[in-house]
Amino acid sequence: MEKVKMNVQTAYRGQLLRSGKVYEVEKATAKRWIAAKLAEKVEKEH
Secondary structure (H helix, E strand, O other), X not given: OEEEEEOOOEEEXXXXXXXXXXXXXOHHHHHHHHHOOOEEEOOOOO
16 A cells, blocks of 8 residues: 555545545555656655
């Protein structure tokens, strides 16, 4: 799982993911969304 900050609002697995919020999604999904500029990767906080 990987944390991403959404750039757009979208539906994912029956959930509404809002723009500007941080969500945890599968790594493969996160990679696709980041490549398509739908989301930004959230660096781990120490």
